[in-house]
Amino acid sequence: MAEAGVLLAFAERLGGVSVGPYASLNLAGHVGDDPRAVDENRERLLDALGLGRLRGRLTTAEQVHGDGTAVIGEGDTLPGSGAFADNTRTTGVPPVPRTDALLVSAPEIPVLLCFADCVPIILVVTEDDAPAGPAAGVVHAGWAGALAGLPGLAARRLAQLSGCDPSRIRAYVGAHIGPCHYQVSAEIISQFVNTFGTVARAESGGLDLGAAVSASLTDAGVDPCSITSLGTCTAEATDRFFSYRAEGGLTGRHGAVVCILPG
Ligand SMILES: [Zn+2]
Numbered sequence: 001m002a003e004a005g006v007l008l009a010f011a012e013r014l015g016g017v018s019v020g021p022y023a024s025l026n027l028a029g030h031v032g033d034d035p036r037a038v039d040e041n042r043e044r045l046l047d048a049l050g051l052g053r054l055r056g057r058l059t060t061a062e063q064v065h066g067d068g069t070a071v072i073g074e075g076d077t078l079p080g081s082g083a084f085a086d087n088t089r090t091t092g093v094p095p096v097p098r099t100d101a102l103l104v105s106a107p108e109i110p111v112l113l114c115f116a117d118c119v120p121i122i123l124v125v126t127e128d129d130a131p132a133g134p135a136a137g138v139v140h141a142g143w144a145g146a147l148a149g150l151p152g153l154a155a156r157r158l159a160q161l162s163g164c165d166p167s168r169i170r171a172y173v174g175a176h177i178g179p180c181h182y183q184v185s186a187e188i189i190s191q192f193v194n195t196f197g198t199v200a201r202a203e204s205g206g207l208d209l210g211a212a213v214s215a216s217l218t219d220a221g222v223d224p225c226s227i228t229s230l231g232t233c234t235a236e237a238t239d240r241f242f243s244y245r246a247e248g249g250l251t252g253r254h255g256a257v258v259c260i261l262p263g
Contacts (some may be wrong), residue, residue, distance in 0.1 A: 005263055006136050007225050008122045009049055010174035010230065012240045016041035018252060026252025027221035028114040029085030033252060038085035051110050051259055056220040057112045058083040061096040064138050067148035069157050070099040072109055079109045100145050103137035105161050111138050114253035116242035117234050118142035120174035121151055122258050125162040130150040132163035136258040143184060146212045147191055152220030165220030173213060174256055175241050178233030179206035
């Protein structure tokens with residue numbers, strides 16, 4: 001999908017070179033896979049998106065299920081952080097530390113976060129809507145991040161970055177574990193209901209992370225009509241996606257990528 005100079009993509013698990021539980025397009029360097037395979041997979045993904053020339057500027061994060069956001073280019077957050085999983089090919093900069101939302105307003109910096117059941121969210125403000133130019137971000141929200149309101153925090157920060165109102169943000173929610181496969185403790189469910197209302201508790205009794213993410217975004221001012229969800233449950237589609245729960249914790253990570261294209 002490309003719109004007004006912003007390219008975004010949700011990768012599935014096919015088309016890579018990793019084997020065993022990581023088969024085949026595992027994009028994460030921290031899950032026990034061969035780092036050379038991870039780097040080949042990242043290269044294939046960027047090539048498929050027409051971004052192969054930006055391989056060394058790929059920016060990744062040390063995802064910790066927290067509520068930290070980072071803007072690439074601000075402070076010591078450099079383009080190319082954690083571009084390579086293989087230490088012998090490093091750009092000299094590790095993944096952005098302790099961050100679950102990476103935002104960017106500069107062109108030609110592909111941003112990648114990795115997922116297996118958690119909710120991938122891509123936020124976009126296009127040129128038409130932003131006085132300060134387009135901006136975009138990728139958010140990683142598991143239950144802890146969703147409960148902490150990370151999607152909304154990231155949306156607010158993105159709006160500031162692009163000088164627009166949060167109502168101008170478009171949000172794309174990728175495949176994640178559905179309430180059908182996401183039983184959590186009664187305590188966690190009640191925390192979600194207290195924070196987001198009963199919408200977070202599915203009829204099955206499972207936790208509806210997607211509903212909580214949407215509530216967090218709309219609480220921050222994102223228009224509900226501007227939230228698009230893929231609606232696939234990763235635990236029921238392990239032929240297409242990695243699922244931490246359905247695969248017993250030993251699995252790879254698929255990715256969500258966003259990149260601002262030069263105007
Ligand atoms: Zn399911």
